[in-house]
Amino acid sequence: MAPKVVPARGMRDVLPAEKARREHALRVIREVYRSFGFDEVETPALEELSRLESGQGGENEKMLFKVLRRGLDPDEPLKPAEAADLGLRFDLTVPLSRYVATNAAALRSPARLLQIGPVWRAERPQKGRYRQFVQCDIDVVGEAGSTAEVELVTATHTALSRLGLAGTTLRINDRRVLTGLLTGCGFDEADHGSVLITVDKADKVGLDGVMEELRGKGFGAGQVEALESALHRLLPITTLAEPAALAAALPDAVPAEAVERLGAIGAALALSAPELPVVFDVSLVRGMGYYTGPIFEMALEGSGSSIAGGGRYDGMVGRFSGREVPACGFSIGFERIVDHLQLEVDRSRAVALVHPADAPAGDLVRRQRQMAEQGYRVALVKQVKRMQPLLDRLAEEGYGSVLRARVGEDGAVEFGDPAPLAVPGS
Incomplete structure (x- = not known):
């Protein structure tokens, strides 16, 4: 019997009916985002490895597909770290940051940019999770105020609604709230990344599971108990309508500007997207290391996971350009929404x-x-x-x-x- 011919592990073929549904979704997303003034751009699939391994991509940097340097001598022994100089992009934010630094003179500021394309992560394939998948990103680069966050969320909510995906909810937090919380609980700044990776699992393992993992990592009982007490106090706070109440429940190490910013975003979204529920969630982390301020995820009722996510990454463009440039982005998890779509065919x-x-x-x-x-x-x-x-x-x-x-x-x-x-x- 001839061997079964299938795509590479973690990849997939797209049949005509599904391709039609995907193209319909992409067409609607593009139309909505363009109507909000976002201009579509394109970046290469490959980036220099040093840019992809900057320490800002979180766990995704461990899942890079690396490309061997050309002209290698097959008989010369090389360490893996010395054999590759390029990698396939694991998201669209890192390439966009490099793109803005490269093309700053040709872009007006603030720039409202749309990018749609495949990304690659060498993770373990499972249902709904592939090694190659499409992301739909919009970014506002050069705007430091909360207008950027409000515009990104409203445009994305409009696009999803236009696709017939009703029942979305926005969860929002701020990285400065998280880092201030950890500092107030006695965690060293060098440990923040490790602690946040564990806190990010709260929706899967629960608060008890988070504390158990932190103890297993060797953190002190006083630190873990202080964080557990703080989270028990903060998790019931889900509204941004009373920023003062939220500020009172947070440690002094949390900057007041972070809470004020969350309140301003919530108030503005109540006007621009009043039908979208906005929920403050202190356990929301977002895995990327490049986030510097407000972070958010959009969930679809009954989907079991977020379908869009993003946040502010003010330090990324500056890593490439040498000057500080405020930036904020939102990404639709395209593969996650396609299965929920019903395509009306003429x-x-x-x-x-x-x-x-x-x-x-x-x-x-x-x-x-x-x-x-x-x-x-x-x-x-x-x-x-x-x-x-x-x-x-x-x-x-x-x-x-x-x-x-x-x-x-x-x-x-x-x-x-x-x-x-x-x-x-x-």
Whole structure:
């Protein structure tokens, strides 16, 4: 028996019906984001490895696909770290930061940028998680005020609503709240990254699981107990309507500006997207190390996970340009939303042109072109002995009518009138 031929592990093929659904979603997302003034740009799939391993990508830096340097001597022993100089991007934010630094003179400020493309992570494949997947990002670069966060969230909420994804909720926090909280509980700054990786698991393992893991990492009982007490006090606070109450519950190490910023974002979203519930969640971390301020995730009711996420990353562009540039972004997890979409297909303009095998190609394609120029989608379908299974498949693919052709005595092709094509089971 011949071996089963499948895509590389963690990759997948996309069949026509799913491809149509994906392209519909991308079209809607692009239209909405462009209507909010975002301009689409494109960056290379490959970046220099040093840029991808800057220490800002969190756990994703451990999942890089690395590319060997050209011209290596196959007989020369090399350490893996010396053999690669490029890597496939693991997200779109790092490449965009480099892009802005490279093209600053050609971009107006603030720049509102849209980028859609595949990214790669060498993680363990599982249901709904692939090694290659598409991200849809919008970023505001050069705007330090909360207008950036409010615009990003409102535009993304509008795009998801336009796709029919109702029931979204925004969870929001601020990295300065988290780092101030950890400092107030006695954790050294050098340990913040490790502690936040564990706190980020709160929605999966619960608060008890978080504390158990922190103890297992060797942190002091006083530090862990102080954090546990603080989280028990803060987790019930979910509204941003009373920033003073939130500030009173936080340690003095949390800067007042962080709480004020969260309150301003919540108040503005109540005007720009009043139908979107906004929930403060002190356990929201976001895994990337480059976040510097407000962070947020959008969840879809019944999905079991977030479908979009982002935040402020004011230090990233400066790592490449040498000057501080404020920046904030929001990314739709495209693979996570596609399965929730229902695509309404316009079957009235899709025609299957069924023809005999000996029909002259010129006559067939001339008619196909004429109908295409009139706005129809026309598929040439060669006649077979058992037509019904083929017609059923065409109906399932969105074709609404069938146009039959035959070859006349003079050898010319004659066409009948279109007949409706019924969807099986309808």
